[in-house]
Amino acid sequence: MNQSKFDRAKAWVKATPGAIAGQNGHGATFAVATALVHGFELTRTEAETLLCEYNSKCSPPWKPHELAHKLNQAQIVSHDKPRGWLLESHSITGQGGTPISPTGKFVVRKIQEIPKSDFRFSTIDFLKACFEPDEVVCICNDIVSDEEGRSRPASKGTFLKREEWIQNHFTPPISSMWNGPDSRGAYVRINPCLDESGSDSGVSAYRHVLIEMDEKSKDEQWTALKESKLPLSVVIDSGGKSLHGWVRVDAANKEEWAERRDIVYRHLESIGIDPKNKNASRFSRLAGVMRNGVEQKLIAVNVGAVNWEAFKDDLDAQDLPMEFTLDSIIEYDPKNDPDNLIGDRWIRRGSSLLFVGQSGCGKSSMAAYQGLKWASGADWFGVRPVRSLKVVYIQAENDIADQHDALKGAAQMTFGKENWERGLRNANMLFFRETVRTGADFAVMLRRLVRKTKADLVYIDPLLSYMGGNPSDIEVCANFTRHLLQPIMMETGVVLVLVHHFPKPKGKDDKPESVADLAYSGFGSSDLTNWA
Structure with a gap:
């Protein structure tokens, strides 16, 4: 679930340094009041609550009537940015910077919203993006849930060729078992299958590595996947808390797949990803079907680098000294340094x-x-x-x-x-x-x-x-x-x-x-x- 406006504003305030007397404290506090009222579109009560939290970090703290005056001014002055501009893109950490840290490790700095489109991808689009016509694809909609409501596959799944799935199951009219009100979703193995064992040794092509990070908001997850520049065949909204990214590694064998999987995980380790997805026969969520009234939605196809080689070339190029461009040196503002x-x-x-x-x-x-x-x-x-x-x-x-x-x-x-x-x-x-x-x-x-x-x-x-x-x-x-x-x-x-x-x-x-x-x-x- 995406963060509310209030939660996003609260995180922003938490990351914003308090105002200090003698260091443009009035301007800094007014800027925060303006951000809450205009940038995040908060109500007066919400803005007062967060401005008081911010005030606890100020040295010295402002008096209540001074805070009220700043909110009043923020509501009536003209603004050079559109209302709600901080809801479109804002800093996660309160810091500036690029998505890649100087050590080459991936670090998210800016949130980007998941793209909205009137076009709807189908399960057929998903299958064609990830599998070849004659490849065997394993799909499972036999699902059980534990006492805490967490779902998992109850069987190894059904093994059919891609074209059989398309012709018999996902060409309209589509059965209610996939998109009806009682549908509980479905799983699909991330790589094509050689046999029906459901094991890593039963994989016929070591094509994909699965990544997810459900402890972050979906906008943060989307940003991490997009800005990582990883070659993603698809990005799927699971219908729950997480997005699933299928990284196309196109490994020649299981050993090379494991090496490339480890590169992917090291690349993303600084933002935190689910460590349980490290096997080649892993189940992901099947795009285009319904899960308890919510679509397991295919968000994007072919995101990031065009292939593994292009991604690796870009990654290797980062193994150079950190460059300070002339523009970054000249434009650095010593009076406004968030670091x-x-x-x-x-x-x-x-x-x-x-x-x-x-x-x-x-x-x-x-x-x-x-x-x-x-x-x-x-x-x-x-x-x-x-x-x-x-x-x-x-x-x-x-x-x-x-x-x-x-x-x-x-x-x-x-x-x-x-x-x-x-x-x-x-x-x-x-x-x-x-x-x-x-x-x-x-x-x-x-x-x-x-x-x-x-x-x-x-x-x-x-x-x-x-x-x-x-x-x-x-x-x-x-x-x-x-x-x-x-x-x-x-x-x-x-x-x-x-x-x-x-x-x-x-x-x-x-x-x-x-x-x-x-x-x-x-x-x-x-x-x-x-x-x-």
């Missing part, structure tokens, strides 16, 4: 920070204090975030007792001795302990955690517990930071804060270090500082 998180672009999405100090000096407590401040939208020694940030703290050295003592102290510094507990509960900050995983294993866990929590900022404390090698070895250091951490930052926009310590003190006769020298004072390879 800015802290200060005057001191820390932007996808950047990093080293938090370095000598052993035993209280680095962890100070880092936790910094995180609590920024999670609360407050400044840390004058360094202020643009809004309350979602902060995650991963550490290796403290058990629950140590964590209590450290956090209590940091929370009392942040919220005061009387209010520290309430402030800590309300802070947008999560705490985790990881004592085993290092190197690549740690990076895999970190990627999952960032996606699950939607964190803006993640503290990794201490760095040496997770690097998995000698930090003085430039290859070890570069592999961990540039090859394991950097892709996560660029794919998700998360900021990583590495808590690290100085090497052992130098001799008493050594000269004091300059400020420039201190930049490289963390233990290990200088590449750590160069990366951060």
